[in-house]
Amino acid sequence: MGVIKGRKAVASLMFYVLVICLCAIFLSPFLVMLTTSLKTNSDAFTIPVKLLPRKLVLDNYPAALRTIPYFKYLMNTVQITLFSVLGQLLVTPMVAYSLSKIKWKGASVISGLLMATMMIPYTVTMIPLYRTYSQLHLTNTYIPLILPAFFGKAYYILIVRQFFHGLPNSILEAARIDGANEFQRYSRIALPLCKPALTTVAIFAFLDAWSDYLAPLIYISKPNRLTLSLGLQQFMNEYSVKWAELMAAAVLFVTPVIVFFLIFQRNFVQGVAVTGLKA
Amino acid sequence: MKLKQRNRDTINGLLFALPWIIGFLCFSVYPLGASLYYSFTEFNPITKPVWVGLENFRMSFSDPLVWKSLSNTLFMAFVSTPINLFAALMLAMVAVRKFKGRGIARAIFFLPSVIPMIAATMVWIWMFDPTYGFLNNFLSIFGIRGPSWLMDPRYTKGALLLIGTWCVGASMLVCMAALAEVPVSYYESAQIDGASGIQKFFYITLPSIAHVLAYQAILSFINAFQYFQQVYVIISANQGSATGTASGGPSNSILMYPLYIFHNAFVYLKMGKASAMAWILFIIVSLLAVLMSKLARKASENAGVE
Structure with missing residues (x-):
């Protein structure tokens, strides 16, 4: 023993x-x-x-804030991030509701297309989009970075759709009998109920916009319009990189993300697990 | 009355999904089509596309750097996918066990995949510094002389793999969720039959989560074909002040396919050729995705999961 x-x-x-x-x-x-x-x-x-x-x-730390116009870049990044999150929060639940709670033939078609769009490499769409935006004189503005958020992103829609699938139809059915129309059922019942899923979407949208690198790299070149991720890159442009300063800037850049993660850890975990398992 | 309800549902469904439908047309369908058209033309950001037929494809296939970047990318896809899946599964098996401090351990394993890639890549570039970096100084404790990771073409891909494995947290979470769904009764009856831990892993755990692993493999593959940011940052760090000129790292060892498309489009301003290369990539990714999801379906059928 x-x-x-x-x-x-x-x-x-x-x-x-x-x-x-x-x-x-x-x-x-x-x-x-x-x-x-x-x-x-x-x-x-x-x-x-x-x-x-x-x-x-x-x-x-103060040196890093002086080497690049840190607060300017911070404000730029915050601006882009806020609008991106707002757009996703507005559109994602609507589309997800249509796919999960309205009985129509398009729902299954769109669900299939959602998965397909996730497979389209960014490099394929990047050139025509760049051409269009530059013809419209929208490079060096934040429109190319923010606009897509207002049309929904497959990954987020799938998260919220999955959540709606778990909501019993009987609640919405009862409201229908009481004479509520589709929009009322959505805004008064479904939307308030899907707050946990929306929190997850908001977190992911925040992270995506905050960390985005390729899109700003393509569209933003004016020095005073750069984002933080491009700003970090500027430390590399000097002949001998001041690593101590660069790491200080990186700490400042990463800290909000870590704080967010620690607060919303549960949402992270659920969001990743749901899409990974059921998609 | 019933028909009317159905019509109303269709209209409502369409209205609610409208933002996405418009976005799909503007940000997916149109660019895909335009990119296909552009691949048969020649232009730069300010000129009009001129039809050149198959010239861009001919040029791409005869460009040794296209092949080099394709082989680099395929290498990353085929080598990083099994390594990362294995790492994710092993971490998940540790993290699902019940022990004190489990929450902290999980958070630590997951954290790297949350922080912005640009910051992570920069820390790793610093850690990889052959003389002053953490990694080689750590290795020297064990008497190992570390290589010049990001300068020596034999080690650059190894460095990328290392960064990738560090960021495996999301896959780990998915594996954990899958492991949690394996019925405990399977393990109990195996226990009674006297199965060893390794037997349980190969005969119960692995088949039960095969479908999830297969799906993760597909995602990892597709991601490998999107590999851009890390190599772009590493290369500009190597170049110091010469940022902006196109380079593929030491001996082009980390010239990844998307990076080479980017060079062609935005540095050489050969947007027609870049579009042709992008479509070649798109076709490869689509074929792989179809092939792998067929394999995945087979894997889950074999495992007896729906």
Whole structure:
């Protein structure tokens, strides 16, 4: 009996060692980011390399805010992000409602097309869209970055549709008998009920817009219109990269995302799991 | 009366879905069609397309860099997919166990896939620095002399694979959800029959979640064909001040197909050729997606899941 207990204890100890090692590996880039941002630049380039700063400095943060017009870029990014999230929140539940709660032939057709659009590589649509926007003189504006959000995105629609599938039809049916029309049933019953799914959509839309790199890279070139993700890139343009400063800028860029993630972790998990399993 | 209701439903359905339908026409159908047309023409951002027939396709197929970038991309697709699936499944099997601090561990595994790719890539570029980077200094503890990851063409793809595996959190979550759906009774009866842990994994776990893994594989494949940002950032970091000129990294070892399309379109301004290349990519991705979803269906049939 004692032997079995001992073996179990060893096994669980080994499991903990494994988990701690894995966590250390996955955290190490975050640690490097943070500790480098607290080093002087010469400290970062001194051998032997130490993980922790020899002398703790905070100078990199104000310096990073000066090297690129950080607040300008922040405001630009916030602007794009807000409008993108707004657009997705407006359109996604409507389309999802049509696909899940209205009985019409188009619903299954559109559901199939939704999956198909997810497979279209961005590189295929990028050139004609770029041409159209530049003919309309809309490059260097945020229209090309924001406009698509107001027409729904397949991934988000699938998340909310899945949620609607789980709502019993009887609630809507009762409202129909009471004389509510389709729009009333949608806005007064379905929409308030799908708040959890909409939270998930909002989070994903926020992350997508905040992190977007390729679309701003294509459409935005005017220095005062750049976004934060393009701004980070500017640190690389110098002949010798000031890594301590760059890491400070990266910490500032990543922190809101991490905070968001920690607050809404449950929504993240559900959103990913739902689309991955049932789609 | 019944017919009338049906008509009303159709109109309502159409109205509610209208934003998406318009978006589908404007942002998918039109660009797809236009891109196909453009692939038979030659133009730059300010000139009108001129019909050149199959010239762009001929030019693409005779361009060694097209083949190089295609093989790089296929390499990433075929090598990164199994590695990432394996990593995701192993992490998931750790994270579904009940233990103290499980929530924290899950968050830590998932976090890398949440943060903006640009920031993640930059940290990794810094970690990969051959002299001052964290990775080689860590390896030196074990007496290993790390390579010059992003400069040596033999190691650049390995570096990309490493970054990719670090960002495997979303797949891990999907695997966890799939594992949670495997009926406990299967394991209990296997226990009674005296099955070992490895047997349980291969005869119960793996078949039960095969359909989910197959779907993840398809997504991972499609993503590999969209691989752009990481290599774009790594290459501009290597070049320092020379950003803007087209390069494929050391010996073009990380010239990925989408990156080469981008070069052709926005650096060389050969938008016709870029469109032709994009359509070649689209055809390859579509064929692969159809093929793999057939395989996936077969896998789930074999496993006896709907």
